[in-house]
Amino acid sequence: MFFIDTIELDGLGNRHYLAGGAQTAVAVDPPRDFDQVLAAAARRGVRISHVVETHIHNDYVTGGLELARVTGAAYLVPAGARVSFARVPVADGDMVSVDSGLDLRAVATPGHTPHHTSYVLQDNGVAVAAFTGGSLLIGTVGRPDLVEPRLTERLARAQHASAHRLAAELPDETSVLPTHGFGSFCSSAQAEGDATTIGKEKCVNAALTQDVDSFVARLLAELDDVPAYYAHMGPANAGGPAPVDLTPPAVADAAEIADRLAAGEWVVDLRSRIAFAEGHVAGSFNFEADGKIATYLAWMIPWGKPVTLLAESPEQLAAAQRELVRVGIDRPAAAATGSPQEWVAEDGSLASFPRSTFAGLAEHGTDGIVVLDVRRDSERAAGYIEGSVHIPIHQLHKRLGEVPDGTVWVHCAGGMRAGIAASLLDAAGRDVVAVDDGFDAAADAGLTVVTG
Numbered sequence: 001m002f003f004i005d006t007i008e009l010d011g012l013g014n015r016h017y018l019a020g021g022a023q024t025a026v027a028v029d030p031p032r033d034f035d036q037v038l039a040a041a042a043r044r045g046v047r048i049s050h051v052v053e054t055h056i057h058n059d060y061v062t063g064g065l066e067l068a069r070v071t072g073a074a075y076l077v078p079a080g081a082r083v084s085f086a087r088v089p090v091a092d093g094d095m096v097s098v099d100s101g102l103d104l105r106a107v108a109t110p111g112h113t114p115h116h117t118s119y120v121l122q123d124n125g126v127a128v129a130a131f132t133g134g135s136l137l138i139g140t141v142g143r144p145d146l147v148e149p150r151l152t153e154r155l156a157r158a159q160h161a162s163a164h165r166l167a168a169e170l171p172d173e174t175s176v177l178p179t180h181g182f183g184s185f186c187s188s189a190q191a192e193g194d195a196t197t198i199g200k201e202k203c204v205n206a207a208l209t210q211d212v213d214s215f216v217a218r219l220l221a222e223l224d225d226v227p228a229y230y231a232h233m234g235p236a237n238a239g240g241p242a243p244v245d246l247t248p249p250a251v252a253d254a255a256e257i258a259d260r261l262a263a264g265e266w267v268v269d270l271r272s273r274i275a276f277a278e279g280h281v282a283g284s285f286n287f288e289a290d291g292k293i294a295t296y297l298a299w300m301i302p303w304g305k306p307v308t309l310l311a312e313s314p315e316q317l318a319a320a321q322r323e324l325v326r327v328g329i330d331r332p333a334a335a336a337t338g339s340p341q342e343w344v345a346e347d348g349s350l351a352s353f354p355r356s357t358f359a360g361l362a363e364h365g366t367d368g369i370v371v372l373d374v375r376r377d378s379e380r381a382a383g384y385i386e387g388s389v390h391i392p393i394h395q396l397h398k399r400l401g402e403v404p405d406g407t408v409w410v411h412c413a414g415g416m417r418a419g420i421a422a423s424l425l426d427a428a429g430r431d432v433v434a435v436d437d438g439f440d441a442a443a444d445a446g447l448t449v450v451t452g
Helices: 035-044 064-071 149-169 198-204 212-221 230-239 254-262 273-278 293-300 314-325 358-364 377-381 416-427 440-444
Strands: 003-009 014-020 024-028 047-052 074-078 088-090 095-099 102-108 117-123 126-133 175-178 266-269 307-311 334-337 370-373 408-411 432-435
Touching: 003 035, 003 175, 014 035, 014 095, 014 126, 014 175, 024 035, 024 095, 035 047, 035 064, 047 064, 047 095, 064 074, 074 102, 102 149, 126 149, 149 198, 149 212, 175 198, 254 266, 254 307, 254 334, 273 416, 293 314, 293 416, 307 314, 314 334, 358 408, 358 432, 358 440, 408 416, 416 432
Parallel strands: 024 047, 047 074, 074 088, 126 175, 266 307, 307 334, 370 408, 408 432
Antiparallel strands: 003 014, 014 024, 095 102, 102 117, 117 126
16 A cells, blocks of 8 residues: 655645655655655654655755755655755666555656656556656646746747656556646646546646647747746755754844844735734835745845844744745844834834725726736736736836836735735835735726726
């Protein structure tokens, strides 16, 4: 008998896995904070004998090297990946024994990266699951444009070929277990559904239902923006990430928070966008701990700039730290917990701004105000409010000077990114209203939405 445990990383939109038998197991694509993997192994009563990477990741810092060191496991990395640490290089067709009757076979599946490798779990010689990393995903494939622009079309064609190889070599009932596709920007599209098999993908995945030229043309046309911090993930993973330190940061009092703001550092309030709008430290930015903090904070903050975190509880602070180490933001410069009244000087006052909905915007009218759309280009292409200004959220902090004069009503698709944008505008001294609403409500409210 074998088992496969799926471990979700909701913030980054990824999954990693622990698979094994009665005695030993393999960890697949573990994150930097791998305590969940160790806990899963402890629950199963197994020893982690192997740690494998499907590729050198672009969207998070791996925990594979350190997990292998801690557990004494063999660390398997595709042979074509250039790394500066000792590992077991894996080539196409290599087989390792995970447990009695349970083997792992390496299958070269280039496309997401040139060296990408999938791993087929075989129970007594029968393929039961394929850990496909950033190759064949649920209903889509991993994006091919993260390595080098000159390689993008070649890698897109390789994705098509790799998907067809997996479909040809594996039984229809084989489970497909990808790392990406659940919100990660490493996916060329988001997963439809929660589980899949080779047989299901043959029916629905464009890589398996379209000819290569049609597939490549569509894939390249639909590629979206790449988070800026991705540029730092590959080198960090190839160099061998250091162990994480999740101990609490130094405590900042109101005076230190003020000093850090005055020095131009980033002070990030982790509370909900509703609480932030009601009252916050002037000059601070709002990245909700319950949102995609790792993606958007890492995308927008100048790399290496000190960040101070403000949280309503130690638990919220710890969760945010954990999210951030996964993308290489290792240690906050300082932190504070409690309420915003505790984070401002005695003679200071809290800043605030109003929130509204698309119905509120329609009632107010768009004359004499700025409607700012901070969605991505691909989202705006599907429809936008007539007369609105468009600056994607990940560019806004560098383009604040382009926002026209006047009160700014800022919106996104659901409210989270509008909250971030409103905090940036508020910190810059602009009068702002955060539209906390789903974009589908815009047309229903009577606003003119331009499509086509």
